[in-house]
Amino acid sequence: FSPGNKELEPLRYSKVAAVTSVPRRKAEDCIQGTTSLLSHCLGKGENVALPLKDVGLLLIEGTKVQMKFYHHFLEKLSGKENLEKVIFKVPRLLDVMVSPVVPVASLTFSGRVILFPEFIMERVPKAPPR
Numbered sequence: 001f002s003p004g005n006k007e008l009e010p011l012r013y014s015k016v017a018a019v020t021s022v023p024r025r026k027a028e029d030c031i032q033g034t035t036s037l038l039s040h041c042l043g044k045g046e047n048v049a050l051p052l053k054d055v056g057l058l059l060i061e062g063t064k065v066q067m068k069f070y071h072h073f074l075e076k077l078s079g080k081e082n083l084e085k086v087i088f089k090v091p092r093l094l095d096v097m098v099s100p101v102v103p104v105a106s107l108t109f110s111g112r113v114i115l116f117p118e119f120i121m122e123r124v125p126k127a128p129p130r
Contacts, residue, residue, distance in 0.1 A: 038116065047113040049104045057098060061108050068098035068107060 017027035041048050042060065050058040056069035074097065075083050087093050098107065105113045 034116065041114050047108050047110060048116060049107075049113045050116045051104075057104060057107070059104075059107060059113070061110070061113070067096065069096055070100050071097050 011031065013028040013031065014024050016031065017024040020027060022030075038048060038050075045062070047059075047061040049060075052058060054070065055073050056067060059066050059068060071083075078086065104115050105111050107113075
């Protein structure tokens with residue numbers, strides 16, 4: 001049991017393999033390799049971005065973790081008209097939205113991020129302070 005008394009379920013590699021149409025062993029190796037690399041990067045204090053296909057980006061920078069959602073994903077969830085109404089009423093919602101074509105490093109304070117799962121270091125030069 002975990003701290004909130006919720007039972008943890010083991011990851012079913014065979015289900016992941018079936019959904020992704022890859023052999024079970026390959027699915028297991030990819031998942032374990034990615035989690036190991038993610039753990040290593042976080043342990044070294046690296047900024048990490050995990051793109052979630054058609055959903056958005058999970059950004060981890062230092063101790064700050066934030067989710068940025070693609071506009072089309074939120075539109076799909078709520079409908080175009082509802083999303084526009086909500087954005088008008090809650091303009092802060094724009095802070096959690098991101099375009100799929102924006103350079104991920106530009107979303108970080110440092111301008112540096114490791115983009116998973118490819119493990120690519122992305123840098124965007126920051127403007128000099130005024």
